[in-house]
Amino acid sequence: MKENNKHIILKTENLSIGYQSKKATSVVAQHINIELNQGELIGLVGANGIGKSTLLRTLTSIQQPIAGTIQLNDRHLEDYSAIELAKTMSLVLTEQLMSKNLSVFELIALGRQPYTNWVGNLSEYDLSVIHKAIDQTNLSELKHRKCFELSDGQLQKAMIARALAQDTNLIILDEPTTHLDMYHKAYILKLLQKLAKDTNKTILFSSHEIDLAIQLCDTMIVMTNHDIIIDSPCNLIEKSVFETLFPKDLISFDKSTGNFRVK
Amino acid sequence: MTNKKPTYSFLVLSILLLICFLANISLGTASIPIKEVFSSLLGVTDNYIIQNYRLPKAITAILVGSGLGISGLLMQTLFRNPLAGPFVLGISSGASLGVALVILGSGLFGGVFATALISKWTIVIAASLGSFLVLLAVLLVSSKVRDTMAILIIGLMFGSITAAMVSVLSYFSSAEQLQQYIFWGFGSLGNLSWNEVLIFFCIYLFGIGLTITSIKALNTFLLGENYAKSLGLNIKKSRLIIIVATSLLAGTITAFAGPIAFIGLAIPHMTRQLFNTSNHKILLPAVFLFGAVVMLICDSIAQLPTSDYTLPINAITSLIGAPVVVWLLVRKRKMVF
Numbered sequence: 272m273k274e275n276n277k278h279i280i281l282k283t284e285n286l287s288i289g290y291q292s293k294k295a296t297s298v299v300a301q302h303i304n305i306e307l308n309q310g311e312l313i314g315l316v317g318a319n320g321i322g323k324s325t326l327l328r329t330l331t332s333i334q335q336p337i338a339g340t341i342q343l344n345d346r347h348l349e350d351y352s353a354i355e356l357a358k359t360m361s362l363v364l365t366e367q368l369m370s371k372n373l374s375v376f377e378l379i380a381l382g383r384q385p386y387t388n389w390v391g392n393l394s395e396y397d398l399s400v401i402h403k404a405i406d407q408t409n410l411s412e413l414k415h416r417k418c419f420e421l422s423d424g425q426l427q428k429a430m431i432a433r434a435l436a437q438d439t440n441l442i443i444l445d446e447p448t449t450h451l452d453m454y455h456k457a458y459i460l461k462l463l464q465k466l467a468k469d470t471n472k473t474i475l476f477s478s479h480e481i482d483l484a485i486q487l488c489d490t491m492i493v494m495t496n497h498d499i500i501i502d503s504p505c506n507l508i509e510k511s512v513f514e515t516l517f518p519k520d521l522i523s524f525d526k527s528t529g530n531f532r533v534k
Numbered sequence: 535m536t537n538k539k540p541t542y543s544f545l546v547l548s549i550l551l552l553i554c555f556l557a558n559i560s561l562g563t564a565s566i567p568i569k570e571v572f573s574s575l576l577g578v579t580d581n582y583i584i585q586n587y588r589l590p591k592a593i594t595a596i597l598v599g600s601g602l603g604i605s606g607l608l609m610q611t612l613f614r615n616p617l618a619g620p621f622v623l624g625i626s627s628g629a630s631l632g633v634a635l636v637i638l639g640s641g642l643f644g645g646v647f648a649t650a651l652i653s654k655w656t657i658v659i660a661a662s663l664g665s666f667l668v669l670l671a672v673l674l675v676s677s678k679v680r681d682t683m684a685i686l687i688i689g690l691m692f693g694s695i696t697a698a699m700v701s702v703l704s705y706f707s708s709a710e711q712l713q714q715y716i717f718w719g720f721g722s723l724g725n726l727s728w729n730e731v732l733i734f735f736c737i738y739l740f741g742i743g744l745t746i747t748s749i750k751a752l753n754t755f756l757l758g759e760n761y762a763k764s765l766g767l768n769i770k771k772s773r774l775i776i777i778v779a780t781s782l783l784a785g786t787i788t789a790f791a792g793p794i795a796f797i798g799l800a801i802p803h804m805t806r807q808l809f810n811t812s813n814h815k816i817l818l819p820a821v822f823l824f825g826a827v828v829m830l831i832c833d834s835i836a837q838l839p840t841s842d843y844t845l846p847i848n849a850i851t852s853l854i855g856a857p858v859v860v861w862l863l864v865r866k867r868k869m870v871f
Contacts, residue, residue, distance in 0.1 A: 333760065357766030364764075369614045370756040372812040384754055384765040391750040391815070437765070 277308040279345075280441050280473045281330065286339035288322060288329045298337060299325045305492060305501045307475060309440065312467040314484035315477040317494030318517055323477045326494070327445050330475075331362055344440065357385035361437035363430045363444040371419035375429045378418060379404055382436030404435035407466060424455035431462065435470070442466075444476035448483075456480055460487050481513065482530035504529075540809055540816055547823040551596075554830035558595065559588040561839040590731045591724045592830065597731075597738050598723060598791050599829025600822040603801030604745055605780040607821050610802055611752050611814070612776050613686045620784035620798035623672050623685075623777065624692035625665045629788040630719070631696040632664020633657055637715045638700075638707040654725065657718065661789035668692050669781040673774070682759065682773065720846030721792035723833050734790050741782035745818065748776050752814040796851045800859045801825045807862045828855065 287301040299322035307313055317323050328334045330341060332348055341348040343359060351359065383397045405411050408428045418426060427447055434442045448456040460480065464487045467474045478484055484491060485504040492501045495515045500507065507513060513524040522531045560571050566584065574581040605620035613622065636656055671692055676685040704712055751772035754762040763769055787794065805820045806812065836850045
């Protein structure tokens with residue numbers, strides 16, 4: 272059930288996503304109607320190649336939708352200027368940093384770029400936001416380390432801190448738990464849950480950690496071949512949505528434990 | 535490790551620059567005592583050699599060294615490639631083609647290009663036109679291409695096309711013409727009149743100005759293009775400004791001083807190793823100072839003080855510079871990029 276008193280950050284109507292060229296249009300998914308509420312942690316799950324990345328790329332304005340609309344804070348996404356968008360939505364991507372010679376502090380400080388002057392000087396306020404982001408992600412001991420000295424888990428935390436420093440209502444993360452061990456997968460997702468609660472930001476992430484997402488998310492978006500369903504994890508389990516995620520020959524979903532088992 | 539302020543290093547480099555500047559003016563075929571250098575620079579005495587030969591040459595060395603270093607830094611950051619230098623966009627090959635057409639082509643075309651017409655200005659104009667045309671082609675293509683790496687390849691391709699055309703031209707040229715062309719390729723910092731230095735300086739300032747406005751964009755590029763875009767950076771515009779700045783700097787330098795190798799590639803690396811940072815707010819002034827210092831030293835050595843010989847500056851920059859880069863990389867065992 273949707274709570275009506277909550278503010279809707281992002282809303283799509285009849286969205287079709289895919290790739291368009293002069294010759295042909297290939298639709299990856301269509302009739303996407305989702306609403307993301309403020310202060311929620313939302314997990315996006317689905318099989319490989321189902322279009323999770325395409326959906327995230329479309330929601331973040333990296334690529335254009337084929338049809339339908341995306342509304343961010345009740346305004347059309349395409350009406351946002353680059354700077355306005357940067358102040359509303361921050362990203363954590365799977366791509367590698369180009370220079371790992373930055374210190375953790377410098378990396379996080381780059382999150383303030385949309386707010387700083389033409390030469391990028393940090394004001395007192397910028398510094399306070401950066402320090403808050405460092406505290407929220409427990410990075411204060413690492414802040415003077417260079418990025419190439421960090422483990423994958425620490426680097427991911429630093430990237431999340433950078434997104435926090437960008438001070439946006441919405442943070443979108445593309446597979447933030449890849450390359451991490453079991454402990455750090457849980458750690459990162461738990462951190463995201465805490466951040467959503469403490470800062471009232473909306474955090475959307477795509478992941479293959481379905482069992483962790485079921486335990487931690489307020490809402491989940493499940494992409495299958497036929498449908499895109501958004502609901503709370505409990506409702507999704509009740510409606511047997513997770514059973515439709517994968518072909519049934521190898522693994523099956525166990526409703527009582529909330530995870531998948533090998534047959 | 536920590537964010538220690540690089541003020542100390544800047545102070546040392548600035549003092550070093552001053553010393554090298556004075557030493558460069560003082561040393562040469564005829565050594566001029568430092569005292570004389572001072573009094574002439576301060577306008578107390580008139581020294582013909584200093585005022586019309588040594589001073590413009592020292593200033594040219596500073597402009598060339600810092601300009602090439604900065605354009606190298608710009609290209610390395612833009613292309614995320616430690617092997618990039620100011621000439622990756624084909625600027626130097628364009629200039630070479632322009633000069634080759636004038637010097638070598640004079641035999642082929644005859645008439646208007648009669649050898650007598652080959653003055654220094656003809657060569658400067660030919661070099662500028664050549665690099666400008668290649669640059670224009672690269673810009674046209676790059677406005678259509680999304681991928682920054684593709685621009686790098688396209689620049690290299692234009693470079694090989696022009697280099698091939700120069701080979702064809704040299705095949706049909708006389709020995710004298712070839713010699714003249716090769717001498718241009720050695721590079722030279724001297725022989726610039728005050729008028730030429732002034733024009734050089736104006737274009738240089740414009741290029742530096744564009745670079746300074748790009749500092750923030752350059753730092754954002756350190757995250758990669760998609761992150762830069764998500765931070766509200768207009769990638770295409772910033773990329774264009776950076777390419778124009780590089781072309782102005784590298785193009786004018788090549789036009790006035792010939793295709794000077796190595797400095798543009800090596801100076802940014804040396805600076806990054808010394809300052810251990812990727813922050814362009816520090817790197818840009820550091821590369822400026824360091825490039826100027828290295829070029830002044832190279833020029834002083836090329837003059838072979840107290841002898842009558844002058845070695846090609848292009849050879850000196852590589853002979854001195856390459857071992858230094860190797861030494862820096864081996865000593866730190868890790869490349870800072």
